[in-house]
Amino acid sequence: MENRINLGDGLFKQNMVFMSGLLTAPVIACTTTLQKSLAVCFVFSLVSLLTILVCRSIPRTIVYTVRVTLYTVAAAVFYIPVILLTEAVFDQSIISAAGIYLPILITNSLILSKTETRFYLEPAGLMTADVIIFIIGFDISCTATGVLRELMASGTIGGAEISVPFTIPAMETTFGGFLFVGIGAGLFRAVYNYRKAHAGEAEKDSLAEYAEDMGEFLVGRHNKPEKEKIRIYKATAKKARNVNELLDMEFLSNRDVLEAFEAIIAEGQEMTGKPGEPENAGSGEEPETPAAADDSPEEIDDDGNIS
Amino acid sequence: METFLNMISAALIAIFAQNSIFERALGVNVLLYASRKKEHMFGFAAAITYTTTVASAIIWIFDSLLAQNESYRIIMPLLYILVTAVVYIGTLVLIWALFPKVFRSLKKYVHLSVFNCSVIGALFLNSQQGGDILAYIGYGLGTGIGFLMAAYLLYTAAGRLNSPLVPAAFRGYPGMLVYVGILSLAFYAFTGYTTSAL
Numbered sequence: 001m002e003n004r005i006n007l008g009d010g011l012f013k014q015n016m017v018f019m020s021g022l023l024t025a026p027v028i029a030c031t032t033t034l035q036k037s038l039a040v041c042f043v044f045s046l047v048s049l050l051t052i053l054v055c056r057s058i059p060r061t062i063v064y065t066v067r068v069t070l071y072t073v074a075a076a077v078f079y080i081p082v083i084l085l086t087e088a089v090f091d092q093s094i095i096s097a098a099g100i101y102l103p104i105l106i107t108n109s110l111i112l113s114k115t116e117t118r119f120y121l122e123p124a125g126l127m128t129a130d131v132i133i134f135i136i137g138f139d140i141s142c143t144a145t146g147v148l149r150e151l152m153a154s155g156t157i158g159g160a161e162i163s164v165p166f167t168i169p170a171m172e173t174t175f176g177g178f179l180f181v182g183i184g185a186g187l188f189r190a191v192y193n194y195r196k197a198h199a200g201e202a203e204k205d206s207l208a209e210y211a212e213d214m215g216e217f218l219v220g221r222h223n224k225p226e227k228e229k230i231r232i233y234k235a236t237a238k239k240a241r242n243v244n245e246l247l248d249m250e251f252l253s254n255r256d257v258l259e260a261f262e263a264i265i266a267e268g269q270e271m272t273g274k275p276g277e278p279e280n281a282g283s284g285e286e287p288e289t290p291a292a293a294d295d296s297p298e299e300i301d302d303d304g305n306i307s
Numbered sequence: 308m309e310t311f312l313n314m315i316s317a318a319l320i321a322i323f324a325q326n327s328i329f330e331r332a333l334g335v336n337v338l339l340y341a342s343r344k345k346e347h348m349f350g351f352a353a354a355i356t357y358t359t360t361v362a363s364a365i366i367w368i369f370d371s372l373l374a375q376n377e378s379y380r381i382i383m384p385l386l387y388i389l390v391t392a393v394v395y396i397g398t399l400v401l402i403w404a405l406f407p408k409v410f411r412s413l414k415k416y417v418h419l420s421v422f423n424c425s426v427i428g429a430l431f432l433n434s435q436q437g438g439d440i441l442a443y444i445g446y447g448l449g450t451g452i453g454f455l456m457a458a459y460l461l462y463t464a465a466g467r468l469n470s471p472l473v474p475a476a477f478r479g480y481p482g483m484l485v486y487v488g489i490l491s492l493a494f495y496a497f498t499g500y501t502t503s504a505l
Contacts, residue, residue, distance in 0.1 A: 021336050021480050025424045028332035028484075067401060068418045069392045076385040083381060100431040103384040104424045109336060112422055174332055176496055178488025184482035186474070193476060 005125075010134030017048050017141035017181065018188035022109040028177035029102035034158040035094045039086060041139040044105045046082045051075040051111050052119055052131050060120070068112055075106035100184060110134060118257025313438060314445035321449025325432060328426050328457035328487065329494035334425025336452065339483055342461035348415070354413075354420035356396055356451020359429045363447030365390045366430055367440045374434075387430045395421045425454060441456060460490055 017024040031037035153171035170176040327333040341351035403410040414456040468482040
């Protein structure tokens with residue numbers, strides 16, 4: 001059975017800035033103008049794409065502890081030609097203004113986490129498309145943030161003056177960035193939920209959707225029967241206190257998430273009921289979240305495979 | 308004595324005036340995860356403090372030797388990643404050999420606390436800040452302590468920020484960012500503003 005991958009995830013459902021928060025530092029602290037946001041997007045796109053494509057060939061027999069080191073080293077190597085190219089494309093003053101936020105992109109979570117939990121589990125062609133869409137999702141969010149913050153802070157876009165009734169200079173600061181991205185993330189989620197509700201999916205909450213997606217993903221990966229995903233979903237719902245607790249794990253998006261779901265398969269819990277009715281969702285019971293679970297079984301090796 | 312004071316001064320700058328979270332937004336996603344559980348908070352802070360401190364001491368050597376070189380700024384990220392990787396793997400091997408049980412509990416998330424914007428960013432900021440080796444160590448130490456302080460402030464508010472009283476769309480990640488933003492505004496004062504400027 002093929003794994004179901006929704007190629008639109010990187011744009012909306014798992015948008016790296018506004019939904020999962022996988023990469024926020026450069027957006028919050030650096031993208032205060034259009035030019036700076038374009039420079040960030042340029043470096044991020046090239047470094048991430050090259051690194052993810054090349055690192056796919058790293059054998060998964062190497063323990064994850066070492067493999068993640070190789071990913072960052074590869075990203076740092078690719079950063080050298082990319083920054084030289086950036087210097088040729090962008091003005092030096094923009095690169096200087098971006099400061100440390102360009103080199104720190106080598107440790108972004110798309111490379112360090114999403115590779116393990118998503119990209120390297122996909123076929124090569126699909127993975128390439130998926131990575132590009134995730135990158136486009138980030139680029140759009142980052143550029144939009146840069147444009148709006150520049151407009152609000154100084155009444156310009158790309159240096160060109162725009163007639164605005166007033167300006168908010170605080171948008172240039174880090175705390176302005178936190179507030180902008182925080183409010184933006186809330187609005188983004190509200191719009192996403194609203195559209196989903198009006199697309200006839202109102203009966204399926206975010207928790208159900210996420211858990212079901214993960215269930216299907218793992219069912220495909222382990223060649224389990226279709227009905228298994230219902231059991232995985234139900235077990236996941238039992239382990240999460242509320243929707244956000246589970247969705248917030250997405251920004252972590254490291255191997256623990258996958259491990260926790262794999263653990264649910266391994267445990268072989270008996271489940272009852274049907275999907276779409278998370279038993280404890282929002283009930284306020286003592287949480288035991290998948291990603292935060294400290295009881296990840298020893299049977300799962302460094303590659304997240306069940307022994 | 309003067310060098311020791313420089314070290315303390317660098318640490319205080321890293322904790323308050325240039326806090327990696329509130330002033331630079333470095334490692335926010337790791338912070339949001341670390342602040343969920345008390346043990347994670349201390350575990351992440353300890354790993355970040357250790358890595359930034361040890362790696363800072365090592366990069367001081369390279370900065371001292373190579374800072375004048377024209378191409379150094381290009382290879383800095385690679386060099387810093389290699390230093391961090393050596394510290395990370397070296398430490399894990401030691402822990403694995405001496406305390407295998409600790410290693411098993413650490414290996415799940417230790418990479419997250421080492422390879423993140425907070426650690427790498429601290430090394431770059433340290434390099435910009437300059438100074439002697441003790442100042443570098445002080446800044447690395449202060450970065451970790453600053454992270455712990457930020458994680459604790461978020462940990463204390465996590466329950467309220469995830470409360471059903473918060474609108475669903477703002478519950479969790481968006482609400483936490485707004486909260487950190489307000490704290491960041493307070494920390495902004497440490498950078499030194501006078502009332503005449505207001």
